[in-house]
Amino acid sequence: MEEFDVVVLGAGAAGMMCAIEAGKRGRRVLVIDHAKAPGEKIRISGGGRCNFTNVHTAPDRFLSANPSFCISALRRYRPQDFIALVDAAGIAWHEKTLGQLFCDGSARQIIDLLLEHLRRAGVQLRLECAVRGVRRPSAGGFEVETMGGTIACSAVVVATGGKSIPKMGTTGLGYDLARQFGVPLVETRPALVPLTFDTHLLQQTQALAGVSTPARVAAGKAAFEEALLFTHRGLSGPVILQASSYWREGQAIALDLAPGADVAAELKAEKAAQGRQSPANVLARRLPRRLAQWIAEGQGLKGNLADQPDARLKALGAAVNQWVVKPVGSEGYRTAEVTLGGVDTRALNSRTMMAEAVPGLHFVGEVVDVTGWLGGYNFQWAWASGWCAGQAV
Numbered sequence: 001m002e003e004f005d006v007v008v009l010g011a012g013a014a015g016m017m018c019a020i021e022a023g024k025r026g027r028r029v030l031v032i033d034h035a036k037a038p039g040e041k042i043r044i045s046g047g048g049r050c051n052f053t054n055v056h057t058a059p060d061r062f063l064s065a066n067p068s069f070c071i072s073a074l075r076r077y078r079p080q081d082f083i084a085l086v087d088a089a090g091i092a093w094h095e096k097t098l099g100q101l102f103c104d105g106s107a108r109q110i111i112d113l114l115l116e117h118l119r120r121a122g123v124q125l126r127l128e129c130a131v132r133g134v135r136r137p138s139a140g141g142f143e144v145e146t147m148g149g150t151i152a153c154s155a156v157v158v159a160t161g162g163k164s165i166p167k168m169g170t171t172g173l174g175y176d177l178a179r180q181f182g183v184p185l186v187e188t189r190p191a192l193v194p195l196t197f198d199t200h201l202l203q204q205t206q207a208l209a210g211v212s213t214p215a216r217v218a219a220g221k222a223a224f225e226e227a228l229l230f231t232h233r234g235l236s237g238p239v240i241l242q243a244s245s246y247w248r249e250g251q252a253i254a255l256d257l258a259p260g261a262d263v264a265a266e267l268k269a270e271k272a273a274q275g276r277q278s279p280a281n282v283l284a285r286r287l288p289r290r291l292a293q294w295i296a297e298g299q300g301l302k303g304n305l306a307d308q309p310d311a312r313l314k315a316l317g318a319a320v321n322q323w324v325v326k327p328v329g330s331e332g333y334r335t336a337e338v339t340l341g342g343v344d345t346r347a348l349n350s351r352t353m354m355a356e357a358v359p360g361l362h363f364v365g366e367v368v369d370v371t372g373w374l375g376g377y378n379f380q381w382a383w384a385s386g387w388c389a390g391q392a393v
């Protein structure tokens with residue numbers, strides 16, 4: 001039987017970071033992945049440029065049933081630490097918006113960086129290798145059963161990611177292993193995902209598909225201000241992806257399509273100043289014309305501003321500043337960027353990512369119930385949690 005100190009399941013962001021750190025500390029490390037290539041999610045991330053971290057990383061940018069769990073790891077491995085790796089590799093990057101750092105070139109550079117560090121740390125990488133199961137024949141170690149044979153090791157790190165984008169070959173292995181070893185799970189759901197409308201609302205909004213505008217969107221207790229996009233299925237754009245992590249079925253979301261402006265007051269002022277303008281033309285100064293027309297028509301307004309009683313202008317302003325709409329669902333794991341929920345952090349040690357009840361079994365990255373906002377936070381969690389486990393195994 002082959003023997004290693006550490007077997008890492010999953011050659012994604014978290015698994016590779018963990019393996020690098022463990023290898024640097026002299027551990028004999030094997031990383032197993034069933035995919036043909038490592039870091040496939042890194043390759044497609046950030047539109048091919050990988051939003052590899054966010055300089056505003058802080059615990060309040062993460063969702064979890066146990067919000068304080070991520071504090072330790074995020075403090076110990078910071079965005080600056082990953083930036084230092086990127087700089088040392090000579091990879092050019094830029095800050096796009098809201099602290100989001102992207103490669104100037106390609107996400108492939110981040111994968112190459114990780115592969116180079118894996119090589120230097122003496123880590124073995126085994127691809128196209130399906131994991132059949134993990135056993136713990138004695139308290140001192142594990143046996144990982146793969147298609148190619150059984151591997152004995154003293155620590156197993158589960159870095160198999162979440163459920164998003166099933167066509168990339170995601171499996172439930174991480175969750176199955178948690179169940180097998182009695183580690184509790186927090187219910188999972190798609191997050192950072194477009195929201196969908198019912199057929200009635202879709203008919204009403206069909207003409208808007210493709211329209212994009214800055215908006216503030218409130219869902220549950222959270223609110224975000226970024227770009228909104230109307231789609232053929234409902235709503236998308238960064239602001240909706242962010243809100244989707246806080247939205248639950250049956251809830252409405254509140255959209256402000258002109259954040260920072262009191263549209264009713266503006267309409268009244270325009271009525272007094274130049275009452276012969278059409279309401280849609282006035283709205284079109286703040287909104288894309290198609291959207292401005294759609295909102296004005298939706299309010300059934302006929303004639304110019306001067307023809308409208310103030311109450312109607314108030315209602316029109318509210319349609320822009322407080323559009324309340326009830327999505328019927330989300331696009332699901334097919335397009336979700338991440339999975340909310342996962343391995344319950346109350347069963348893990350926040351310094352080592354080890355299951356308290358199963359010495360030697362660690363969980364890192366997206367499989368854990370720590371989910372970041374859009375904008376590089378999820379990779380920062382993958383690096384940080386992987387780094388912590390790598391120090392500990």
Ligand SMILES: Cc1cc2nc3c(=O)[nH]c(=O)nc-3n(C[C@H](O)[C@H](O)[C@H](O)COP(=O)(O)OP(=O)(O)OC[C@H]3O[C@@H](n4cnc5c(N)ncnc54)[C@H](O)[C@@H]3O)c2cc1C
Pocket residue numbers: 009010011012013014015032033034035038039040041042044045046047050051052053129130131159160161162164165169170171172173336337338364365366367375376377378379380382
């Ligand atoms: C389209 C898209 C764009 C994104 N863009 C960004 C971005 O720009 N910035 C950001 O911060 N986050 C982004 N994310 C989220 C980010 O990709 C994930 O949070 C991150 O990849 C999680 O890392 P991980 O290592 O935990 O899991 P993964 O990267 O998913 O890695 C898991 C690995 O485990 C392997 N695996 C799974 N099951 C098995 C099995 N049974 N046997 C063997 N191997 C297995 C998989 O093949 C995979 O290689 C994006 C996600 C998507 C879908």
